[in-house]
Amino acid sequence: EVQLVESGGGLVQPGGSLRLSCAASGITVSSNYMNWVRQAPGKGLEWVSVIYSGGTTYYADSVKGRFTISRDNSKNTLYLQMNSLRAEDTAVYFCARDLSNRGVDYWGQGTLVTVSS
Amino acid sequence: DIQMTQSPSSVSASVGDRVTITCRASQGISNWLAWYQQTPGKAPKLLIYAASSLQSGIPSRFSGSGSGTDFTLTISSLQPEDFATYFCQQTNSFPRLTFGGGTTVEIK
Numbered sequence: 366e367v368q369l370v371e372s373g374g375g376l377v378q379p380g381g382s383l384r385l386s387c388a389a390s391g392i393t394v395s396s397n398y399m400n401w402v403r404q405a406p407g408k409g410l411e412w413v414s415v416i417y418s419g420g421t422t423y424y425a426d427s428v429k430g431r432f433t434i435s436r437d438n439s440k441n442t443l444y445l446q447m448n449s450l451r452a453e454d455t456a457v458y459f460c461a462r463d464l465s466n467r468g469v470d471y472w473g474q475g476t477l478v479t480v481s482s
Numbered sequence: 483d484i485q486m487t488q489s490p491s492s493v494s495a496s497v498g499d500r501v502t503i504t505c506r507a508s509q510g511i512s513n514w515l516a517w518y519q520q521t522p523g524k525a526p527k528l529l530i531y532a533a534s535s536l537q538s539g540i541p542s543r544f545s546g547s548g549s550g551t552d553f554t555l556t557i558s559s560l561q562p563e564d565f566a567t568y569f570c571q572q573t574n575s576f577p578r579l580t581f582g583g584g585t586t587v588e589i590k
Contacts, residue, residue: 412579469526
């Protein structure tokens, strides 16, 4: 059974930093395309970042230069380092396995990040 | 960037009804479209990929169609567990995923 378990969310002040983790079981993070997708309260889904199996990374324009996606192969864990956080970054952050043209098939339960003073 | 527009934003329906949701892409995306279902407090669930391919484990009352810029998701006979929000997603301009704004299926 595949499980993706996010952690690391919480309340942070504007300008602060937070690191999200996504511990995977049942799949190998380094062998897959892994995304971070976020959802602001009551809003739709917004893609944040992806890391390819080969290590290439991409970011949404809204987070480029502030967020960094990475993984630890030995821990089978995906990360999202978030710096210079803004109020508009407040959202539930999901990690998810991407099958490219076949959609995003496995999602974590999400972790809430609240940016507020 | 490719924009995805869903309609309607919400629909009221009864158990047993046929429900159709539309998704339009701002440019042609061939058949590279996926549909997801999300209930409150839960992660999205993949229903359909490549416009019309049913994801494993998804009931056959869900179906998808379309190509190019216009796509539909149809629920042939609405069940109580189908009251949820549905999102389309283009998978053409990978890796930059783009989602539609969502359609909420509510109980009439």
